Amino acid sequence: MANTLGLFLSRVFVPRHVSCVMLFISLAHTQNLAVFQPSRLTATGPEVRALLLGHTADTSLTLRPVFPSNTTGLIGSPSCINSVTQWEVTTEQAGKNAVWVQLRLGKNLRLCSKNETDTDCCPKLLCVLETLQVSACVGGTPRASLLIQAKIHALLVPANAGSDNKTILPNQVYQPLGSCPCDLTFRACDVRCCCDKDCSIEEVKLFAAHCLPGPFGGQAPATPGYQCSEQSSAISPDWFPFLCVNSPPENNPYLGLFYQGDTITSEPGPSFQSPVWSAPLPVRAYIQGSAILSLNDQHFTIPQKGLGQCVNNAPVAFLENFNVNCVTILRSCPAGLPLQTRPTDLSITLKDGKGGYVAVDVIDEVAIDMSLFISNTLDDGLLCENVTLALDYTFYWKGNGITSVTLTRTVGTITLNTSLALTTRYSAVFLNGGLMSEPNSGNPGYQVGRPVIAGTLDTWDNNTGSVQRTSLNVWKPVSDGLCSTTGMKPVLFGENSTSGCLLPVSRQNLTQCDLLRDAVTSLQAALITATYVAKSGNPDPLIMTDWVNISFVTLNSSTTMNDTPSSCSGVPSHQHIHVLSLITGMVEGRPQRDIRAVLVSYTLSPWALDCGGGDVSPCMDPLETKLFPITSSVTFTDIPINTGPPKTRFQVNFTEYDCNRNDVCWPELGFPMTKYYTGEPYSQSLAKGLILVFFFIIASILGTPWRLIRQAWT
Template identity: 80%
Template sequence: MTNWTIFQPSRVTATGPTITALLLGHTSDISLNLRTVSPSNTTGRISSPSCEGNVTQWVLTTEQVGKNAVRVQLRLERNLRLCGENETDSDCCPKPLCVLETLQVSACVSGTPQASLLIQAKIYALLLPANAGSDNNKTVIPNQVYQPLGSCPCDLTFRACDVRCCCDKDCSIEDLKLFVSHCLPGLFGGQVSPAPDYHCSVQSSENSPDWFPFLCVHSPPENNPYLGLFYQGKKITSKPGPSFQSPVLSAPLPVSAYIQGSPIFSLSDQYFTIPQKVLGQCVNSAPVAFLKNVKVKCVTVLHSCPTGFPLQTLTTDLSSKVKNGQGGDVVVDVIDEVAIDMSQFISSTDATSDEGLVCENVTLALDYKFYWKGNGITSITLTRIVGAITLNRSVTLTTRYSAVFLNGELMGEPNSGNPGYQVGRPVIAGTLDLLDNNTGSVQRTPINVWKPVSDGLCSTAEMKPVLFGENSTSGCLLPVSRQNLTQCDLLREAVTALQAALITATYVATSGNPNPLTMTDWVNISFVTLNSSTTMENTTSSCHGVPSHQHIHVWSRITGMVQDIPQRDIRVLQVSFTLSPWALDCGGGDVSPCMDPLETKLFPITSSVTFSDIPIHTGPPKTRFQVNFTEYDCNRNDVCWPELAFPMTKYYTGEPYSQSLAKGLILVFFFISASILGTPWRQIRQAWT
């Protein structure tokens, strides 16, 4: 039989409102007493355990967890909220250090203490954010055109203060006092690299040098290489947990002015909707968000002629009135087009006869263009493409829906750098579109490589854009039969068409923020033509010269530095092809592709991209003779002493010599004035006086 009794642990330092310990040993006749104790003024020790308790702000509970074990728990019965100004409620904490006391729990048998638990409680008040009681869970993302996203990257927790994140709006003044001297430094702490000493905004009248402010530099804060660094154009939607109650959807609330991401409303205060994809499935009515481009394709298997929206539409329904966000409304202008080539909409058919039911005026595409300015919509145009479908048994129909927002005549596209390309951002390319005034505008078109999905076949493969600085190789599989290998010209044309669909652009942007109207910001894409003069030796089961591999080679160069960050521009982009023979291999016991002319075998079609750096300094290094005896030759030496007197010498050709001489003399006058009025001359005058 156990005769001893102990607390485990016997001493506890509490920083929270709950304290737990175990009482082990003989616990059948044990009674627990709680009291508040204090150390002796003379010895500094706690008094001996006592079986007499007193009233405290703690509640003591016990739970038998074993034959010889009892869980002892203390819970603080008070509010840890920090009192506000002029608040008289006694339940809150008047100071940040809310509880500071020493407790003693005694285990007694017949009035005699057997064991004791000593608790040192040091609990601070809870610091809640100012907006903790708000019901608005929506985070408004600012318009990227006017304000960069990522102004406070260390703000990771919603409605809570992140430690050492001094730009977190959820941190109160009391929070900031705890770590104001230990804020996260640099960019991820919300602090862009400090401005250099020569910037006009960092100098003051106390520490200004003599040359200030004559030669300080004015540069707006928007001109820094970190803009757009945190904006990737992607959104992560929250995943709600399981719920056994269906949510009650509130009615839409129209807004007076549109902001980025807010829904667009019709004149009847309903959401303006178009068919979109939600969770991978096409829905017929999904709200359109302001300044959010949408482009989807929906696949539908038709067994009969469609009768409802969106495959059957009326002009009166599409030509609706939409609120423009500025107190007025705009009418959707519908433009009808008839599809001539139905191959891009009908992917497969299951025909049982040559004749079938003809479905007239089937809506194949709805392309919306929203023209916007400021926080409003100026006009909306809708291009509806209709066509006739011959329905035998079933038809697989692919319809297209899009909504793009155009500022003026140009669509707002995200850039890939400022000004040089950033690694991991898409390479910007496009095609030239001649305008009415004989000027050209480059319409952006991505450069893609293969992105195989599901079964890896080219018929189901998707495309992914080429990312700057990232080499990659990808491909898909094309089923080819022995009958296809007897028609090598058609096979080569089919493979060439598949590879050409990856790159439809003819120009590539040299920088990450090109101007579509300035042709100097673009260079031609170099396509290496296939050598058609090579003799093709084809057999009944093989084809030579198939362009199965497409290679994209990009040459880039560092053109400068912005705050120690290299700025890279694209100089050359070349697209080449590798020709390879395709032949059936009937080894290994699998002879069905060689026996059955319709049996297929999978052949790979690949694409790759490689990035190369162009060295800044080209040519062989100069010899000692060239360096020593050409120091005054500005065309052959890196150091040109006559250029030291810019802009007063004739070596400066940036402007006429008379203007450069006048500006140089004015600059000399400023230097002399600054020297006379500066600190050295002032000290000389004071000493002389």
């Protein structure tokens, strides 16, 4: 029974969503390991760079040329013996456990002339063709190696670069309309384009009654009704000659849309002036959020999610990380993009944002654990080989440009039987040096819908440290909703949510309640691995005042558990995250919200088998399982701003003289002598009010009513 429970818990309670890169760096640091990322490079220029990750202290670098074996075709093991090459190796510290390794070619790439004796040039067009091996050694023992395939061509410089021949720019003579603007296809008939000369008479008869109207159909635009030449004297109103527009017909809204230019051939002749070079095209530098362009000025696309659906051709934005999963129902082996790709299709050239270009370096990996991509593994069926399961792009950037791009393509073989749900992964990460460029969640206050930034403290050797970013998570049920196959989703600021998964528990598991409670606790603890939460949306990892501790409500171990052979009490089945936020100020009229406290608590509930309703199999069979829910929730609460002392009960309940809460405002009846009148100072309004009262009394005394009263009195 104990072995069965241990095997069950090991299959259910092992968290799988751990960052591979951070895990490897942590293991490399503790086990004194090192690795080059990437481990293979292709150099087409005089410089090449790679990252050395892991334990880099007391590590020396050696460089030597290597050659493949004639029999096996393999390259020998790494060596710590340094050889003399035409390359120079330099290093630059990029982080605590990362070092930039740069190789620079110490040779001129100029092509040698026929009778030149200088050796510092390239005798052939293919100047450099060799394979280099960089080894990271500690104490004469190689720990990691980097293979570089150098294939560099010579630079060709034109011999007559400084010619004095003048080039006259073509004189662009505009026409108001082109001869046939709707002729869009070369040497083919365009439907509804009656002026297309490629259309035969029979073809024009098919759509002669439906030709494109207006200038884009090859028809000159009609004269507008506001032109003075359009209205005749018989039908024009009397005011028309004063309000009509007198303009030549060449001034029309379509002026400049179509051009016809002539090229003037330059005649050779003596010139005493230097040629005037045209200004270079402006370089389009990348900014955060701008689309990355390919060599032919097309948007570089990767499958992403939009409006809840996966889009195969979605543009990639600069400095915008993403990680999405797309589910595809397969009924036959895929034959096209993006599930069937080749390295030549992915090794494209992109614009780097600085006037140059970078090529995508493709690294292939074979998936071993297919459970991450398919829910059920089939034994019999149609084999689909080399299916693209994941495309993980890594963009290295500096300033407003891209320095290099690495793509890790994960392929695998799947077994298809009638239909299969395949989950593929697509991600893009932007790296600056050795640190990930993680997007902020506000500037400075949090924005609603952005992830809550969390982290753990990483202490360095000099007792100083920084906060390594992570996130607060809740359950994200997928496929069958079981906790063994479910995922996690980050907590989004300002959005309350409740989610969970299902855990199969048998009667045998309920006999060992301590193990069951510990297993559920470890499942809930995997959601929150952080100890700090950022106060604002753009925290500094080196300033601890930008972070606040996460308060955990510990479970009372001294509480007596009323366990029975078929039930367990005190199971932490629900985890609640309570986030307290406060409006700290206004920026351009928008409130800035900061996180002031985070409290994580647990709700204990009893788990027992219910054999009612005729289903008695869980109570009879000790291995028969029943699904129990494990839930997680998050709640955001705004701390109210104290604007003054609290109102008394009389102020709250008595509304007769409250002008803001009552339709009839009696204090305003005494305008302008009461304090409620704020149009001018109180002293002036009082004086003017007394003067009005004085005039009213004088008018009453001297007026008819007072005279009638005196007559009646006498």
